[in-house]
Amino acid sequence: MNGVLAAAGDTSTGEAVGFWILAPVAVVAALGMLFAKKAVHSALLLALTMLCLAVFYLLQDAPFLGVVQVVVYTGAVMMLFLFVLMVVGVDSADSLVETLRGQRVAAVVAAIGFATLLVLGIGNVTMQSAGLDDANASGNVQGLAQLIFSTYLFAFETTSALLITAALGAMILAHRERHQRKLTQRELSEERFRGGRNPAPIPGPGVYARHNAVDTPALLPDGTPAEISVSRVLVARGDVREVPGRGEVVLREPDGEPPAGAAPSVRTIPLDEDE
Amino acid sequence: MNPMNYVYLSSFLFAIGAAGVLLRRNAIVVFMCVELMLNACNLAFVTFARMQGNLDGQVIAFFVMVVAAAEVVVGLSIIVVIFRTRRSASVDGANLLKY
Numbered sequence: 450m451n452g453v454l455a456a457a458g459d460t461s462t463g464e465a466v467g468f469w470i471l472a473p474v475a476v477v478a479a480l481g482m483l484f485a486k487k488a489v490h491s492a493l494l495l496a497l498t499m500l501c502l503a504v505f506y507l508l509q510d511a512p513f514l515g516v517v518q519v520v521v522y523t524g525a526v527m528m529l530f531l532f533v534l535m536v537v538g539v540d541s542a543d544s545l546v547e548t549l550r551g552q553r554v555a556a557v558v559a560a561i562g563f564a565t566l567l568v569l570g571i572g573n574v575t576m577q578s579a580g581l582d583d584a585n586a587s588g589n590v591q592g593l594a595q596l597i598f599s600t601y602l603f604a605f606e607t608t609s610a611l612l613i614t615a616a617l618g619a620m621i622l623a624h625r626e627r628h629q630r631k632l633t634q635r636e637l638s639e640e641r642f643r644g645g646r647n648p649a650p651i652p653g654p655g656v657y658a659r660h661n662a663v664d665t666p667a668l669l670p671d672g673t674p675a676e677i678s679v680s681r682v683l684v685a686r687g688d689v690r691e692v693p694g695r696g697e698v699v700l701r702e703p704d705g706e707p708p709a710g711a712a713p714s715v716r717t718i719p720l721d722e723d724e
Numbered sequence: 725m726n727p728m729n730y731v732y733l734s735s736f737l738f739a740i741g742a743a744g745v746l747l748r749r750n751a752i753v754v755f756m757c758v759e760l761m762l763n764a765c766n767l768a769f770v771t772f773a774r775m776q777g778n779l780d781g782q783v784i785a786f787f788v789m790v791v792a793a794a795e796v797v798v799g800l801s802i803i804v805v806i807f808r809t810r811r812s813a814s815v816d817g818a819n820l821l822k823y
Contacts, residue, residue, distance in 0.1 A: 468725060502763050580777060
């Protein structure tokens with residue numbers, strides 16, 4: 450920033466204001482990521498932390514890294530995370546069962562102790578800030594390019610091999626070999642009718658109900674909600690609208706048993722019950 | 725304000741990320757916490773580059789970003805494969821090597 454202030458080991462007032470506003474935001478967002486129940490919330494809060502870090506890079510005379518942080522991390526990496534979350538299923542909730550006794554307490558103690566050690570260790574060191582005015586004299590990008598293509602040329606070339614290996618690895622891991630013959634339409638149809646399940650199309654959400662939104666279960670002729678009319682994901686997330694006076698729809702395993710812990714008063718409709 | 729505050733912030737973020745890796749059971753969230761730790765290290769690198777008055781720290785941070793991008797691609801595809809075979813993304817589920 451300012452040459453005189455940087456020589457004194459201090460930053461400008463504008464930078465200090467930016468830091469004291471954004472640093473709490475970054476820490477709170479990181480803590481929120483740690484404690485958020487839903488993985489999507491964790492991902493979005495982590496994106497917020499990364500955006501704060503991008504601003505810190507810009508404040509610290511690293512405009513190239515700031516932009517790369519926004520493009521690569523919040524733009525590409527976090528969206529990849531969200532994409533995989535959608536593939537894996539939003540309802541894949543964290544199990545809160547402790548598999549190792551005392552592990553949670555030990556983890557918290559270890560993290561706090563680690564942070565304390567780091568802060569105490571760093572606090573003992575006095576460092577003068579030289580500032581980047583000289584290094585950035587001909588431009589930040591030019592200075593970085595000069596270093597990458599001279600001192601760090603070999604490392605830079607190695608990253609190309611790393612990136613190609615990563616792309617190949619992702620393709621090989623995501624590739625699925627077909628072990629069985631693909632079923633024909635006739636075989637699929639026979640399986641559907643001989644399986645003993647309901648062969649008719651399942652009802653759409655909202656049929657005969659008050660709303661036709663996707664979170665409103667269709668009503669059967671006797672007024673009970675038809676749970677097969679709403680998406681299993683919505684049921685698992687608890688986002689299904691209740692039918693007044695009829696109890697809520699619960700997620701049922703495909704074999705017809707309600708899940709353990711479901712309220713006994715809730716009525717479930719078997720899939721193959723003919724009304 | 726002393727630039728050391730950035731290093732303190734990066735230590736806190738690193739500790740939060742480490743706690744997340746130890747506490748959370750969803751493999752994707754654990755992976756996100758690893759990303760937070762990498763980001764905290766990057767902040768420390770950029771701050772030290774500014775203190776030292778040269779750009780080497782920024783170059784290292786740049787390389788960390790490249791490695792993190794490659795790591796995310798492979799790690800997420802591993803998680804997808806595990807989910808496909810076990811129908812669960814919990815890190816407790818993959819315990820076949822335990823016995």
